[in-house]
Amino acid sequence: MNDLFFARSQMGMSLAFHILFAVIGMAMPLLMAVSEGCYLWTKKPVFLELSKRWAAGTTILFAVGAVSGTVLSFELGLLWPKFMQYAGGIIGMPFSLEGFAFFTEAIFLGIYLYGWNRVSPLQHWLAGIVVAVSGVLSALFVVLANAWMNAPAGFDIVNGQPANINPIAAMLNPASLHETIHMVLAAYVATAFLAAGIHAFFLLRDPQSVFHRASCSIVLVVACVSIPLQMLSGDFAAREVAKLEPPKLAAMEAHYQTSRGAPLVVGGIPDDATATVNYGLQIPFGLSLLVGDNPETKVVGLEDFPRDQWPNVRLVHWSFDIMVGTGSAMLAVAALVAWIWWRTRRLPDNKWLLRGLVCCSPLGFIAVETGWFVTELGRQPWIIYGVMRTRDAVTPMPGLVVPFTTFTLVYLLLAVIVIFLLRRQFMETRPKWIKREPVLQH
Amino acid sequence: MLETLIAAIMVAALIVYALMGGADYGGGMWDLLASGSRAKRQRQAIVEAIAPIWEANHVWLILVVVLLFSGFPRAFSAIMIALHIPITVMLIGIVLRGSAFVFRKYDSTEDAVQRRWSTIFGIASFFTPFFQGLTLGALTTGNIHLVGDQVTTGFFAGWFTPFALTCGLFALTLFAFLAATYMTVAVQSQPDLQDDFRRRAIWAQTALIPLAIIVFTTSKYGAPLMFHGLTNWWAPVLLGWTGLSAIVAAFALWSRRFNLARTAAVAQVAFILLGWALAQFPHLVTPDVTIQNAAAPESTLRLLLLALGAGAVILLPSLFYLFRIFKGQEQR
Numbered sequence: 001m002n003d004l005f006f007a008r009s010q011m012g013m014s015l016a017f018h019i020l021f022a023v024i025g026m027a028m029p030l031l032m033a034v035s036e037g038c039y040l041w042t043k044k045p046v047f048l049e050l051s052k053r054w055a056a057g058t059t060i061l062f063a064v065g066a067v068s069g070t071v072l073s074f075e076l077g078l079l080w081p082k083f084m085q086y087a088g089g090i091i092g093m094p095f096s097l098e099g100f101a102f103f104t105e106a107i108f109l110g111i112y113l114y115g116w117n118r119v120s121p122l123q124h125w126l127a128g129i130v131v132a133v134s135g136v137l138s139a140l141f142v143v144l145a146n147a148w149m150n151a152p153a154g155f156d157i158v159n160g161q162p163a164n165i166n167p168i169a170a171m172l173n174p175a176s177l178h179e180t181i182h183m184v185l186a187a188y189v190a191t192a193f194l195a196a197g198i199h200a201f202f203l204l205r206d207p208q209s210v211f212h213r214a215s216c217s218i219v220l221v222v223a224c225v226s227i228p229l230q231m232l233s234g235d236f237a238a239r240e241v242a243k244l245e246p247p248k249l250a251a252m253e254a255h256y257q258t259s260r261g262a263p264l265v266v267g268g269i270p271d272d273a274t275a276t277v278n279y280g281l282q283i284p285f286g287l288s289l290l291v292g293d294n295p296e297t298k299v300v301g302l303e304d305f306p307r308d309q310w311p312n313v314r315l316v317h318w319s320f321d322i323m324v325g326t327g328s329a330m331l332a333v334a335a336l337v338a339w340i341w342w343r344t345r346r347l348p349d350n351k352w353l354l355r356g357l358v359c360c361s362p363l364g365f366i367a368v369e370t371g372w373f374v375t376e377l378g379r380q381p382w383i384i385y386g387v388m389r390t391r392d393a394v395t396p397m398p399g400l401v402v403p404f405t406t407f408t409l410v411y412l413l414l415a416v417i418v419i420f421l422l423r424r425q426f427m428e429t430r431p432k433w434i435k436r437e438p439v440l441q442h
Numbered sequence: 443m444l445e446t447l448i449a450a451i452m453v454a455a456l457i458v459y460a461l462m463g464g465a466d467y468g469g470g471m472w473d474l475l476a477s478g479s480r481a482k483r484q485r486q487a488i489v490e491a492i493a494p495i496w497e498a499n500h501v502w503l504i505l506v507v508v509l510l511f512s513g514f515p516r517a518f519s520a521i522m523i524a525l526h527i528p529i530t531v532m533l534i535g536i537v538l539r540g541s542a543f544v545f546r547k548y549d550s551t552e553d554a555v556q557r558r559w560s561t562i563f564g565i566a567s568f569f570t571p572f573f574q575g576l577t578l579g580a581l582t583t584g585n586i587h588l589v590g591d592q593v594t595t596g597f598f599a600g601w602f603t604p605f606a607l608t609c610g611l612f613a614l615t616l617f618a619f620l621a622a623t624y625m626t627v628a629v630q631s632q633p634d635l636q637d638d639f640r641r642r643a644i645w646a647q648t649a650l651i652p653l654a655i656i657v658f659t660t661s662k663y664g665a666p667l668m669f670h671g672l673t674n675w676w677a678p679v680l681l682g683w684t685g686l687s688a689i690v691a692a693f694a695l696w697s698r699r700f701n702l703a704r705t706a707a708v709a710q711v712a713f714i715l716l717g718w719a720l721a722q723f724p725h726l727v728t729p730d731v732t733i734q735n736a737a738a739p740e741s742t743l744r745l746l747l748l749a750l751g752a753g754a755v756i757l758l759p760s761l762f763y764l765f766r767i768f769k770g771q772e773q774r
Binding site: 056059060062063064066067068069070071073074075076077078081082084085086087088089090092093095096097098099100102103104106107108109110111113114115118119163165166167168395396397398403406407410414417421424425 | 768
């Protein structure tokens with residue numbers, strides 16, 4: 001375990017921690033704005049109450065997301081100075097735009113959270129919409145920078161240094177479209193299913209709660225719309241990865257030998273030494289169909305690449321399968337919800353369905369995390385695909401085990417506290433929501 | 443030319459960060475030091491002043507960092523290697539501070555629990571700006587050297603010097619002064635609190651005088667190029683303005699002209715940072731990394747400038763709106 005290992009661990013841990021809060025910070029404002037819009041439209045106080053409760057929870061999560069994001073912007077340089085020196089001038093553009101988008105988000109979130117009594121209801125709602133839009137924009141720009149690492153574009157290499165830089169071409173690189181769509185939808189899916197699970201949990205305790213019925217219907221609409229779109233965008237993304245980064249796709253599918261009529265391997269234990277997958281479920285022609293809509297499509301396998309350019313096949317393959325598995329489970333539940341809703345014309349409140357929603361609540365976040373494992377681990381050993389290796393980008397700083405351990409402990413502590421506070425927030429206010437009709441005070 | 447313009451914008455963003463985020467740190471320090479029978483109300487007033495704007499205030503730091511790595515990637519790389527240790531400590535401070543602040547708001551209102559969060563928030567509010575001042579000071583010392591793109595002076599050069607350490611102390615005292623002065627305006631409707639903060643502002647301003655002298659004298663050996671810069675033709679003018687703002691601020695606090703005191707304090711902080719930037723010019727890391735030799739290619743800089751212009755069109759009205767909503771009504 002050397003410094004490179006700890007640098008990668010620290011970066012991975014920081015990103016994995018930040019993404020949870022970033023996703024909620026991006027998607028919750030949409031839910032809040034929808035609910036407040038419903039209030040302005042119908043004047044039913046329950047919707048106002050709902051926006052306020054959601055906003056209170058979002059404050060905590062947004063703050064943790066903001067500080068962990070600040071840490072990341074420094075960690076890019078603290079851990080990977082050679083990468084930033086090489087890439088800063090090329091992908092600075094999306095980062096600068098992200099800075100402004102995040103700025104707008106923070107400003108209007110301040111107005112949204114603390115301005116209930118200070119601006120008119122319409123202005124307040126518009127502030128919420130600005131937060132939702134700028135949140136999506138800032139996610140978009142950050143993902144554009146990541147997409148460039150997977151599909152570098154917009155520069156030439158002259159004597160080992162970047163030249164003829166075109167920041168716009170770099171920003172709109174070939175991987176940008178599928179990555180941004182997939183990430184934005186992922187945020188909505190993950191947040192909607194989490195919220196649906198929480199409200200379903202309370203509905204199981206008190207099926208008549210006006211508050212939880214209203215909230216459940218809003219989040220279920222978002223969930224049922226976003227998950228099928230997400231599955232489609234995932235299919236699109238996989239095809240793009242097959243074109244742009246064949247080793248990543250091969251690792252995702254644990255596909256070792258280049259072949260036509262390639263089967264799709266689900267699960268199993270990939271073995272690099274023998275280039276086979278043990279105990280996997282094989283779907284004949286599946287991979288070829290997935291990549292090229294034709295059972296005879298040729299799919300490039302890992303063996304076409306030098307051994308030192310393989311990612312960790314097991315981790316990438318398993319992460320990919322977990323992502324697809326959780327996505328499919330959510331799709332199934334969403335289909336059931338939509339079907340019952342359409343048949344009965346009322347919010348599905350069947351006990352078993354609600355229990356299913358509770359079980360599904362963490363799935364979206366598992367999919368987000370494993371999806372990023374696929375993107376990042378699948379690109380290794382490269383930090384910029386085909387251009388710079390991760391080991392050449394790392395800081396010369398020794399003793400990186402110290403900051404890694406420190407940040408891990410701090411983040412673990414924060415996670416425990418956040419869960420504790422949110423839980424209390426829900427538990428303490430629950431009786432108030434149930435015992436009386438929510439009253440409009442402001 | 444283009445790179446100088448970007449660097450000037452970076453300095454401007456840094457000044458705004460000091461004026462906004464710096465005051466937040468100062469608020470945290472006074473939160474920790476709240477005392478007397480009105481301690482609870484002092485804390486309450488500080489929280490109310492900070493809560494709606496602190497997230498936006500701290501984006502200025504991100505803007506500075508992003509401009510640094512987009513516009514001057516070589517400097518960013520060198521700074522992040524040479525000053526890895528103080529910057530990491532500063533980051534831990536930022537994390538603890540931001541989270542303790544919201545946790546306090548949402549945790550139980552029991553005194554013991556609140557005090558625990560206040561303590562973390564307050565301590566982090568002390569050491570974060572200390573390490574920021576120290577980092578800026580370290581860039582000026584001239585102790586960090588590069589050969590090609592390799593930092594050759596290790597990981598302790600620059601920041602572990604008397605000059606950088608006094609810069610840290612100076613920064614935290616300056617922010618304490620700034621925050622206390624802002625607070626005198628924010629609590630205008632509560633004269634007893636206003637008195638508390640007025641006294642604190644005067645104390646902090648008094649502490650700044652010896653600190654400024656120490657920073658200046660240690661710079662002779664600790665940061666010779668900056669010391670040399672401060673003997674340039676423009677230096678007396680700028681030092682004069684800095685001194686004048688400081689005197690006006692102190693006088694206005696003494697005679698309870700709090701709005702004037704706030705304006706003068708803003709000018710004082712801005713002039714100090716401007717003086718530091720001019721004395722440092724054109725170096726980003728004295729003496730090996732300059733604005734010119736670290737700049738990204740021109741195509742990047744031009745687009746960066748364009749993005750900054752477009753961003754400012756959205757950002758400035760939004761900020762104006764934010765401050766009008768939360769800071770405009772206190773002057774009733």
